[in-house]
Amino acid sequence: MNADRLGVALLLGALVTAAHADITIDNFEPGEVVRHPVVxxxxxxxxxxxxxxxxxxxxGRTPVVKGEFRAxxxxxxxxxxxxxxxxxxTMKYRIDYRPPTSPIKVLAIWVRAKDEPEDAYYYSPTGDRPRVREKFDTALKAIQCFYAEAMHDAGxxxxxxxxxxxxxxxxxxxxxxxxKTGAEMRAMENNESWSYIYGLLSKEFPENDTHWCAMLGFSGYDRGTKKSPGHYALGGGSLGAFGTGSMSHWPASLKEIQKVMTDATLLDPNQTFDDSAFRRTVWAxxxxxxxxxxxxxxxxxxLPHSNDPFSVMSRGFDYVxxxxxxEEAPRAGVDHWVAVKPDEHSRWDKYSAAKLNWNPYFQPDLVRDTTSAAPSIRVDGDQVVITxxxxxxxxxxxxxxxxxxFSEFLKDAPTEVTTSLKELREKFxxxxxxxxxxxxxRQVTIDEKGQ
Known part of the structure; x- marks a missing residue:
């Protein structure tokens, strides 16, 4: 064996060791560096x-189904x-985690009404509210991981x-x-509540350096109407806000995720909020x-909405x-386990992935550009001029x-492009x-009127 091949063999041996190895990891390379803590x-x-x-x-133990596993x-x-x-x-497999150095962050916010009895308050059919911070931690790390895997799958x-x-x-x-009291918050229209919370958060945290993932602790549940006042999901600007109507079912640790995501227990609408897209189970x-x-x-x-049925930016988010x-567990109307097909899971549509690739929040070692002017779009007769x-x-x-x-420029980036307004109108x-x-x-968006 020559010196180069010996060096490669020694390196791989340091990254992967195996005994009777009938185990493979298919979505990572040995020694791969990641910038987020959960894989x-x-x-x-x-x-x-x-x-x-x-x-x-x-x-922890995870099932192997027809030779496949997720861990x-x-x-x-x-x-x-x-x-x-x-x-x-047995196998030992090396993955390196290098935390990001970017100065901008997504912050976890718990929104509490002034009369709620504790910081970690949310609707629970049993009345107990255990491990709220652990549930928030688990959810955000899992979603962060999902984003990473979906971007990886998109190339x-x-x-x-x-x-x-x-x-x-x-x-x-x-x-x-x-x-405001919980009753006052639950009585507000969803858009009004979202705007009110946005205004309060913008006074506490800089919009240029943070985005806010806010859980609404005041969400309730009316067993008579089967509705959850104060529960909604809205996002834009720097704020994504989410009701806690289903939080009692959430896993409180990473080891609980697969157990919960395969829990086919049917929901009782007389006890708990059902936001399962008509699948009516805990996992859904x-x-x-x-x-x-x-x-x-x-x-x-x-990101805008998408017409890709499995995009996160459409109802494809139901399949996270x-x-x-x-395998997907049984649900209302389906009494058997269903194999997950490679192309039938939540993903980024191509346009969303291309935009996220350049988004400042997706640059782990971001150094801000403070010298060049922001991009612009103007309509000049039948031409749309983008600079x-x-x-x-x-x-x-x-x-x-x-x-x-859309067009994407991964290598040579032009400073100006033009397109026909007539062609856009005919298509859209x-x-x-x-x-x-x-x-x-930096992103700039205008409507077809140039506004």
Whole structure:
């Protein structure tokens, strides 16, 4: 063996070690560096289950279904040698976690009405509200992981948004106590409530440096009407806000995710809020809630709706569970387990992924461009003229019910492009939007009237 081949063999041996190896990891490379703390491993193994963890002592077991498995692992900063064991087969597999250095973050916000009895208050059919911060931590890390896997599947690598974490790696939860009662908040129209909360948060946190994922602790449930006043999902600007009507079902740790995401217990509408997209099970209630969070935060990152049925920016967000499981559990009207097909899970449509690729929140070591001018779009007769001093990376036209037209410049970025207004009108009719994203990730959108 020559020196080069010996060096490669020694390196691979340091990244992967195996005994009787009938275990494979299919979605990572040995020694891959990630910039977020939670990963989902997709692979193959023999037997009925596989143990996966940071050590043999804390390894958790996950099912192997027809030779396939999904395993959720939380990483420590630095090198992580993950251990896997299925039957007589064992493997150690290295993945490195390098926390992002970007100065901008997504903040976790708990919105509390002034008369609620505790900071961590949400509707629960049993009256107890255990492990609220743990549930928020688990949800945000899982959604961050989902974003990364969906971007990786779209061909852009594992890009995702940064969270604010404490010294122990837990999501920092900020509590916003609004100067209104829970009854007053629940009586407000959804858009009015969202705008009110936005105004309060903008006084507490800088909009240029933070986005806010806010859980509405005042959400309730009326067993008579089967509605959840104060529960909604809305996103835009810097704020994504989400009701807590289904939070009693959420997992409170990463090890609980697969258990909850396969819990086919039917919901009792006399006891609990059903937001499961008519699937009426615990797993679907949680999948839709987490998917809605991913969707509304997508709006804060400048994404429009999509007509791709599996896009996060359409009702495709209902299928977030399929990132974490091999088979989908039974639901109302379906009494058997269903294999998850490769092309039938929540994903980013091509336009959304292209825009996120340049979004400042998806640059883990962001250094802001403070010198070049922001991009611009103007209508000049039949021409739409798009300019960006730092270079145009994505420009496109879209409306919610139509496949967008867009161009992406991964290498050489032009500073100006033009397109025909007549052609856009013929394709999209009205209304439609025109958007440009520059190299610095700055986004400008106008309507078909140039406003």
């Amino acid at each position: 989902v491993l997709r692979g193959h193994a023999g037997g009925d289950s596989i143990a996966v963890g940071q050590s043999w002592a804390n390894a 959720i692992v939380e990483l420590r900063p630095g090198p992580n040698m993950i251990v896997l064991q299925s039957g007589r087969d 852009y690598g594992r890009k995702t948004f940064p969270l604010e974490l404490d010294k122990n790696g837990k999501v920092v939860v900020h509590v916003l106590t609004v100067p 209630n949680v999948s839709t809630a987490w998917g809605a969070m991913a969707h509304e935060m997508g709006h804060t990152f400048g 569970n399929r990132t974490f499981v091999v 960006a001093a730092s270079g145009i990376r994505v420009w496109g036209a879209d409306r919610d019910d139509t496949t967008p037209v 009719k009205s209304p439609y939007r025109i958007t440009v994203v520059d190299t610095a990730g």
